[in-house]
Amino acid sequence: MAVHPKDANTVLTGAANGGMWKTTDKGKTWIDVIKNIPICGVTNHIEFSEANPNIVYAAIESGIIKSQDAGSTWKYTTMDNSKYYPKICVQSFWGNIYKLYNYVDIAPSNPEHIVATNFNPLDSAVSIVKSTDGGKIWEVFELGKDCWVHD
Numbered sequence: 001m002a003v004h005p006k007d008a009n010t011v012l013t014g015a016a017n018g019g020m021w022k023t024t025d026k027g028k029t030w031i032d033v034i035k036n037i038p039i040c041g042v043t044n045h046i047e048f049s050e051a052n053p054n055i056v057y058a059a060i061e062s063g064i065i066k067s068q069d070a071g072s073t074w075k076y077t078t079m080d081n082s083k084y085y086p087k088i089c090v091q092s093f094w095g096n097i098y099k100l101y102n103y104v105d106i107a108p109s110n111p112e113h114i115v116a117t118n119f120n121p122l123d124s125a126v127s128i129v130k131s132t133d134g135g136k137i138w139e140v141f142e143l144g145k146d147c148w149v150h151d
Contacts, residue, residue, distance in 0.1 A: 001013040001014075001046065002046035002047060002048050002056070003048075004048055004053050004070060005048050005050055005053050006053050007024075007053075008026075009023070009024055009025055009026050010022070010023065010024045010070060010071075011023050011027065012033070012046045012048075012056065012058075012071045013030075013043075013046070014042065014043020014044070014046060014058070014060070015042075015043065016042050018042065018043065018060075018061075019032060019034060019043065020032070020033050020034045020043050020046070020058065020060075020071075020074075021033065022071050022072065033067075033071055033072055033073070033074065034060075034065070034074050036073075036074070037060070037062075037065060037074055037076070042060070042061055043058055043059075043060050044058075044059045044060065044061070044102050044103065045058065045059040045102065045103045045104050046058045046059075046071075047104050047105060047106050048070075048071075048106075049106045049111035050106070050108045050109075051107075051108065051109055051110060051111050052111045053070060054067075054068055054069055054070050055067070055068060055106070055111035055134075056070060056071045057077075057104045057106060057114055057116075057135070058074070058104065059102055059103055059104040059116055059117075063076050063077070063079045064076070064077045064079040064104055064114075064116050064129075064135055065077065066134065066135055077131070077134070077135025077136070077138075078135060078136055078137070078138065079116065079129060079131075079135060079138055102116075102117045102118060103116060103117045104116040111134070112131075112132060112133055112134040113130075113131070113132050114130070114131050114134070114135065115128060115129065115130045115131075116128070116129050116130075117129075126143045126144070127140055127141055127142045127143055128140075128141045128143065129141070
């Protein structure tokens with residue numbers, strides 16, 4: 001769940017069965033805002049930019065998505081594993097190689113600077129990814145197995 005930093009009436013929340021919802025009236029009504037994003041898993045973390053609250057990132061199981069209108073519409077950054085998801089949803093969840101995105105954070109002064117953590121369920125490898133251009137290009141830091149990254 002994430003609360004807009006300048007408008008407490010606006011909240012985004014995700015769910016364990018996938019999806020993300022937005023309210024702009026303190027929770028009286030909610031709309032599904034990522035119907036266009038092919039996911040079949042958890043919305044793990046949502047983060048508004050402090051510098052520009054119209055910029056929002058979310059770590060979902062199939063990648064990192066970005067909104068430029070305070071969470072009303074979303075697109076994948078280049079960190080997109082959705083191509084694996086049709087097969088994964090039908091077959092075993094752990095049956096394909098991909099990474100689960102657990103967390104995303106935005107630099108307080110620049111919404112183009114983001115970091116995210118991910119995890120490969122097949123070999124338990126953890127990595128941190130960093131972008132300084134809003135998710136177009138990512139630098140990957142492999143941390144290896146048997147380690148944990150927490151927010």
